Amino acid sequence: MQVLKRVRPIGPVLAAVVLAFGLIVAPAGAQEGPSGSNPTAQSVNEQQLLQELNKIQGRITIPDAKAATLEQPRGQDFRSFHEGALPWIGGVAVLGMLLVLALFYFIRGRIRTRSQEAGVKVVRFNALERLTHWVTATAFIVLAITGLNFVFGKRLLMPLIGPDAFSAWSQWAKYAHDFFSWAFMLGILVMAVLWVWDNLPDRYDGHWLRVGGGFFDTSNRTHPPAARFNAGQKLIFWSVIIGGIALSVSGLFMLFPFAYADVNGMQLAQTIHAVVGVLMVAVIIAHIYIGTFGMEGAYQAMGSGTVDLNWAKEHHSVWVEKQGAKTEPSQPAAPPTPAE
Numbered sequence: 001m002q003v004l005k006r007v008r009p010i011g012p013v014l015a016a017v018v019l020a021f022g023l024i025v026a027p028a029g030a031q032e033g034p035s036g037s038n039p040t041a042q043s044v045n046e047q048q049l050l051q052e053l054n055k056i057q058g059r060i061t062i063p064d065a066k067a068a069t070l071e072q073p074r075g076q077d078f079r080s081f082h083e084g085a086l087p088w089i090g091g092v093a094v095l096g097m098l099l100v101l102a103l104f105y106f107i108r109g110r111i112r113t114r115s116q117e118a119g120v121k122v123v124r125f126n127a128l129e130r131l132t133h134w135v136t137a138t139a140f141i142v143l144a145i146t147g148l149n150f151v152f153g154k155r156l157l158m159p160l161i162g163p164d165a166f167s168a169w170s171q172w173a174k175y176a177h178d179f180f181s182w183a184f185m186l187g188i189l190v191m192a193v194l195w196v197w198d199n200l201p202d203r204y205d206g207h208w209l210r211v212g213g214g215f216f217d218t219s220n221r222t223h224p225p226a227a228r229f230n231a232g233q234k235l236i237f238w239s240v241i242i243g244g245i246a247l248s249v250s251g252l253f254m255l256f257p258f259a260y261a262d263v264n265g266m267q268l269a270q271t272i273h274a275v276v277g278v279l280m281v282a283v284i285i286a287h288i289y290i291g292t293f294g295m296e297g298a299y300q301a302m303g304s305g306t307v308d309l310n311w312a313k314e315h316h317s318v319w320v321e322k323q324g325a326k327t328e329p330s331q332p333a334a335p336p337t338p339a340e
């Protein structure tokens with residue numbers, strides 16, 4: 001008992017020392033984050049938090065969960081890409097393609113059919129194929145014009161027509177972009193189903209590519225063999241399908257904002273959409289050129305659906321051999337005139 005009496009006065013002192021030690025040591029040890037930062041300590045560094053989390057979020061009570069994001073530094077990269085690099089990529093792709101085509105036209109001229117018309121028509125695209133092509137093409141042209149307005153409108157159009165007219169046009173352009181996108185997506189899907197087999201690589205593609213399809217032979221003598229689609233057309237087809245899928249998926253993210261992605265995902269979708277979009281506009285400009293001014297007789301294939309037999313032999317000789325049976329006379333023989 002005597003010993004106990006002697007010890008008792010030391011007890012409170014010991015407890016106070018242990019408590020004080022605990023208070024000094026505990027906060028650092030107990031609440032440390034995975035990277036060693038402590039979000040509740042006064043010394044917490046904004047930069048450390050951003051590295052860990054990509055964005056700083058608070059706690060909110062309103063239903064819109066997006067409002068909880070207080071800082072998202074990737075937004076600055078996104079903005080500088082959108083305002084700086086993107087117009088450059090788009091401008092170089094589209095103007096560059098126009099320049100290349102203009103040069104090609106002046107050097108090579110229109111690609112003419114060498115032989116005379118045979119007067120026999122070959123069915124090249126049936127009604128469903130043409131409908132699909134023109135629905136997709138119309139939708140794409142609307143999407144291209146309204147899409148380029150997102151990238152260049154504020155800089156190029158607004159100074160010309162003024163902010164009020166630009167705002168009204170841009171609002172309608174945005175609606176058109178959203179609604180025509182459905183026709184484009186459907187068109188891409190049907191096009192893929194209709195033409196995928198004829199666009200698989202074959203043994204004629206390598207040679208066709210090596211001689212550049214004969215496009216650069218100014219004497220117009222080189223006509224490499226090709227099946228229904230030549231290697232150049234296959235490149236267009238696969239650009240349209242792969243580019244179309246990328247545009248469709250990233251576009252769906254934007255049609256339903258924040259439904260499938262947070263703010264970082266939304267910015268990534270928009271970046272992919274914009275870059276693929278401007279590149280595809282450049283590719284399609286080349287396609288439209290060759291399907292109209294660039295090559296004699298090409299437009300009829302998609303316009304009326306038939307081509308002259310000699311045109312088909314020059315551009316798709318292997319296909320003509322296989323199609324042999326499907327030819328029809330262009331001028332049906334006049335019915336015999338009844339005797340008077």
Ligand code: HEM
Nearest residue numbers: 136137140141233236237240284288291292298299301302
């Ligand atoms: C006014 C615009 C367009 C014109 C004048 C045009 C013209 C043509 C022509 C003439 C063909 C048939 C070529 C042949 O006989 O083999 C064709 C095929 C094709 N078109 Fe278009 N087209 C246009 C827009 C588009 C657009 C916007 C797309 C896609 C987004 C597209 C995708 C295709 C594809 C995938 C083919 C089959 C493969 C090929 O020939 O490259 N076209 N087009």
